[in-house]
Amino acid sequence: MPRLKAPFNLWRVGERDEISRLAKLEPGFNKKNAAATRDRIAKNLFDLESPEEKEEWSTCAAELYDEEKIKYDWHMKEPPSTRPEDCQMYVLLPTLSSSEIN
Numbered sequence: 001m002p003r004l005k006a007p008f009n010l011w012r013v014g015e016r017d018e019i020s021r022l023a024k025l026e027p028g029f030n031k032k033n034a035a036a037t038r039d040r041i042a043k044n045l046f047d048l049e050s051p052e053e054k055e056e057w058s059t060c061a062a063e064l065y066d067e068e069k070i071k072y073d074w075h076m077k078e079p080p081s082t083r084p085e086d087c088q089m090y091v092l093l094p095t096l097s098s099s100e101i102n
Contacts, residue, residue: 002068007057010064011049012042019045 012019022045023029023037046054081087 002065002072004065005061007054007061008043008046010061011046011057015042015045 019038019042022041023034026037026041029037
């Protein structure tokens with residue numbers, strides 16, 4: 001089942017280069033604290049965005065969720081595949097032991 005993505009997470013994808021550039025300017029930036037530093041900087045930058053911009057990202061997240069939900073529902077309601085290779089996989093998988101699969 002798809003999940004509604006946070007607007008902040010959608011926004012930060014487009015700002016990745018700027019966030020990384022600002023993170024490298026931070027004193028004490030290293031691999032150990034890189035993720036936390038980038039998260040903090042991204043959060044601060046997103047907080048500086050206008051309420052209208054944040055609302056646009058919220059709308060974008062809702063639309064993306066709706067699209068993914070429609071696809072998910074369609075896949076869940078369609079009948080199982082009747083392609084020969086898919087049918088063979090259904091028969092084959094339960095009979096194989098874990099050592100034969102690897």
